[in-house]
Amino acid sequence: MIRPLLFILLFISSYIFSQNKISYKVYYDENLEQNGLKIKVDYTQKKSSETTEFYYRNENWGEKDLFKSVIILKEDNPGISFETKPDNDEIKVRHKNSRKVSFVYHIKQDFKDPNHRIFNRPKVKDHFFHVMGKNLFIVPKTFTEMPDDHEFEFSIEWIGFPADFKIHNTFASQIKKQKIKTVLWEGFYHSLFVGGDYRIYDFKIHDKPVYFAVRDEWNNGFSDDFLFSNLKKAVQSQRDFWKDHDQDYFTVIMSSTVSQKDSLFKGYSTNGSAIKNAFMIQGTNNPFNNKNSYLYLLHHELMHDWIGNRIKNQHEELNYWFSEGFTDYYTYKNRLRIKDISSVEWLKLFNEEVIKSHWKNPQRNIPNYKIKDEFWKSRNVEKVPYRRGSIFAFWLDNQIMIKSGHKKSLDDLMQELLKTCTEKKLKFTDELFLDLVQKYLDKDLSYFFQKHILSGEDIDLTNEKWIDGFQFKTTDDIPQLQTDKNKEVKYIL
Known part of the structure; x- marks a missing residue:
């Protein structure tokens, strides 16, 4: 009796898990730009039916009408019909009555190059492709209805791609x-x-691989050695800071939006996004390439692997004062810590790019609750949580150093916050943060936090207490940090 029961349990377990699996075959084509990436999807659903609904995101990260990238051909799918509903992110597949569903679609680039404003639409050329997972692979709609922490198994086979076409x-x-x-x-x-003509480099930290994939020939000193060596330094320093070497795989992927050796487009535009196990950099490639902007972006986006990804916001935009502001603060502090910039350069950058930029922003006093609705609509509002949070982080760092006699700093609080969130599986909230701050300052910071972070009133920087050697003076109604040249400022512990 035990053996049949065990068999039934194993069968049920296998049957249930089959609903969580899906397979894709991606085919190479010599005319990728014309025909797109051909993808065959195979899925076994729970019950036999003649109709199965699949999900494809029509709007993603500022890109709209992404269904224009999906091509479904009758000749690829005999005996199957499709109904696309972009407004519902849905593709309805009508097929013979069966549990198994199999069909073919193509992902094709739907815009003309060059376009320095497009970052997240599928890019498919004969010699390379660059597509977000959400816009490359269609999934059953039932997958989207499962809990966020539910795991699936995705099988992908890349078929017919030449040996020199990197995947x-x-x-x-x-x-x-x-x-x-x-x-x-x-x-x-x-x-x-x-995939395609990417050059791939790798190194290891604590025997864990880190990859760098880059394509195109970059201008103005952006050699592979410059890009890769600074990536290595940034990743190593940040993992050492967090005392975190657990990630088994990580990659940085760098691609150009527009590449030209002349000055036709008189500007430099770059964009970075932290994603699963990685972050991607995209930007214009021209004589205006800016090394300092690259280094800032590199350190900022890598820091998001912890602040924002592992320490995850409970209330997204309402917590951007932390996830963007503290990331911004540690972007500068970490570069100073590893001598990527000098103390003089750090002071200039922090005064100009953080404090002065914030004080000149007409929206700097916007209440935090309004940021949620306005963040994606206004560039000025978008920048408020970065600068407000960064200034608050600097203030808090100083207060912890003063309170502890330089035995502790904001670094210790951040490391404890990471440990708390990961071990207890908690998301970041204002309340969690303030409880931790009280432990380090031995006082309740709720009123200060409400006044300056939630309500948006400026911190009176000239009258606050700072570590020995720091002071603020006001110039043209803008506070600026100054250091005492006669004193050694103990800022980096």
């Missing part, structure tokens, strides 16, 4: 048969898949 993504490098077990939204759909 690289946020889960593996140069693997033609992939099995990816992860959640949907923060995993499979929070990813990037690239």
Whole structure:
């Protein structure tokens, strides 16, 4: 009796898990730009039916009408019909009555190059492709209805791609048969898949691989050595700071939006986004390439692997004062810590890019609750949590150093916050943060926090207490940090 029961339990377990698995075959084509990436999807659903609904995101990260990138051809799908509903992010597939569903679609670039304003639409050319996971792979709609922490198994086979056509993504490098077990939204759909003429470099930290994938020939000193060596330094320093070496795979992927050696486009535009196991950099490639902007972006986005990803916001935009502001603060502090910039350069950057930029922003006093609705609509509002949070982080760092006699700093609080959030599986909230601050300052900071972070009133920097050697003076109604040249400022512990 035990053996049949065991068999039934194993069968039920296998049957249930089959609903969490999906397979894709991605085919190479010599005319990728014309025909797109051909993808065959195979899925076994719970019950036999003649109609299965699949999900495809029509709007993603500022890009709209992404269904224009999806091509479904009758000749690829005999006996199957499709009904697309972009407004519902839905593709309805009508097929013969069966549990198994199999069909073919193509992902094709739907805009003309060059375009320095497009970052997140699928890019598919004969010699490379660059597509977000959410806009490359269609999933059953039932996947989107599962809890956020529910894991699925995604199998991907890359078929017919030449040996020199690199296959690289946020889960593996140069693997033609992939099995990816992860959640949907923060995993499979929070990813990037690239291929083609990318150059791939790697190094290890504590025997864990870190990859750098870059394509194009970059101008103005952006050599592979400059890009890769600074990446190594940034990753090593940040993992050492957090005392965190657990990540088994990580990659940085760098691609150009527009590449030209002349000065036709007189500007430099770059964009970075932290994604699953990675971050991606995209930007214009021209004579205006700016090394300092690259280094800032590198350190800022890498820091998001902890602040924002592992220490995850409970209330997203309402917590941006922390996830963007404290990330911004540590972007400058970490660069100073590893001597990427001198103390003189740090002082100038912090005064100009943080304090002065904030004071000149007409929206700097906007209440925090309004940021939620206005963040994606106004560039001025977008910048408020970065600068407000960064100034608050600097203030708090100083207060902890003063209180502890330089035995502790904000660094200790941040490391404890990471440990608390990961071990207890908590998301970041204002209340969690203030409880931790009280432990370090031995006082309740609620009123100060309400006044300056939530209500948006300026901190009176000239009259606050600072560590020995720091002081603020007002110039043209803007406070500026000054250091005492006769004293050694103990800022980096």
